[in-house]
Amino acid sequence: MFSFFRKKPAPTSAPPAAPAPATAAPTAPPAAKTGGLIGSALVAPMEVPVAPAVAPERQSWLNRLSDGLRKTGSSISLVFTGATIDDALYEELEAALLMADTGVAATEFLLNEVKRKVQASGATRPVQAKNILVDALTQLLKPLEKPLVIGERQPTVIMVAGVNGAGKTTSIGKLTRHLADGGASVLLAAADTFRAAAREQLAVWADRNRVEIVSQEGGDPAAVSFDAVTAGRARGKNVVIVDTAGRLPTQLHLMEELRKIKRVVTKAEATAPHEVLLVIDGNTGQNALQQVKAFDEALGLTGLVVTKLDGTAKGGVLAAIAQEKPIPVYFIGVGEKLEDLETFNAREFALALLA
Template sequence: MEPARPKPAQAPVEQAPEPAPAPPAPPAPTVVEVPVEQPAPRVSWLGRVRAGLSKTRAGLADGLGALFLGGKRLDDALLEELETRLLMADVGLDATRRILDGLTERLGRKEPVTPEAVMAALADDMTALLAPSAQPLDVTTATKPFVILVVGINGAGKTTTIGKLAHRFKSTGHSVMLAAGDTFRAAAVEQLQTWGARNDVPVVAQHTGADSASVIYDAVAAGQARGVDVVIADTAGRLHTQSNLMQELAKIKRVLAKLDPDAPHEVLLVVDGGTGQNALNQAQQFHQAVGVTGVAITKLDGTAKGGMLFAIAEKLGLPIRFIGIGEGIEDLQPFAAGDFVDALLGRNGSDGQD
């Protein structure tokens, strides 16, 4: 009998490690509601005009209704107060007298009047004075190009106005070319070229000090060759008292007549609304020198002298083509007499949106 064999040693059984405890669940994220910033509502053009004329309105119309509370008559003292307000807003003496004469004719001086009646009568008389000058610029392209010669004193905003006009004409489907006729002011050509690039329109320019008439002649000739709809020509700013420079504008007109007897089709005077009655003197001198056919009034925002439009309309009867409120490319719009008067007097006081 064989001896019992020893049993083979059994390998120790490894115990499975205990599973690691599950990590604690992360805390629920805190939900923070971030308010979505809404874009500011777009203010309408009338709303911008109303805001821009706030300083003029403060001197002219704010508190005007309080003068007539209690059923007062339109007596000498109240008429003198109205006259003072109109003159302080640079409405001008002749225009002021015309407005006050219309007011007394409408309301009389014997019966008490209400503030509402006074404001309505003022608005009617002021609108009637301005309405004949509210003539939009009609760009006809029967004979191309339609040439606009832009004139004015230094600092009135001619070059900026040209850039805004180029944008306006392009947005209505017209092809546009610019002429850098201000060959004297430092960086004037570069400024116009910047506007040209911004509006994607060509700019005809020469070196600093070149003959302005030659530059503008070349631009109009190029516009004729390319079938361009509108050529807008910049000119050097000059004081209305500088007769030699005013004669240069007359030379430009003579030179352009060789290409088109009717050119320029518009001589647009740009005046700074903040210059008040001095703008009237400028308009008279430029009109005598080159025959201004339209006026653009810039920088009306922030001035207390917005009434100067009435003086230009009363004394010269020139078409007021555009008014400018603000620096934006669309802040130059055709002049509308009723809207301007409503904004000036604070009537229909809604800053509506486009």
């Protein structure tokens, strides 16, 4: 699935006879939930397939993803340029995976899977072992592949956290564009009152995406969040996105502020927040995994947005997350443009990494 938003087809529409573009009704068996809109009225979440699309725009994204992951993948792919599969190849593969910040546990899993399947299949050529690694990596990453569900609640309240520099506010801007393009009305909450100019930065994104924003100069972050959720419900918005202050998980007083924001959001809407997302920088490798663990303990994360995968040698961190803390990855990013943030697909990522 490559769109977490889908319009409900008219009741009289006949099912398509051939694979349809990304915006058409699916013909494959259902596999994942998402919500949809007809005009401004929410419809029930629908079942949509998770099979990769073949639309030209998706292929363009895959090309950018492959280019972005080249620094990580090339060191791993070099392992398979020899003539035979032997102990030396496995040693080089183990070292390459660890250097890519795949982590000890995930590296051990992948190495054992490759060895087992090579032996079972009787493979003798390194290219065969590489294809087996692609399958093993896909298997490992599959639990991270889950769509963001919009439409079950109105408004759907999304709380976004992350350390300074991870690309949190920019990712919110890109996510807002995705949602708006899908037909959702979005309200932004500028609850990042800790960082200078954060409110102004979010206001720029609100203006670019032509959505409303709730902010207060020097206001209390929890109060801003409460006002935004209340306003979102009163104005009939489909989504409220709460931008919180960037902080390190070691800043205990600031982490407590995040907990307070979550509690206050719940006071404004009993079932909210419906999503708690963490934006992590793919360049930080194993440190990103530690962030996931710390923020999940504090907030109960429901999903991740992984940014800045372009040019990093540490793209293997997604395998480490899948092995040690398998929280869904809703989006990954490989650049600064709006189209450089896309939904995560395990098979696509594995193929792009080892292209």
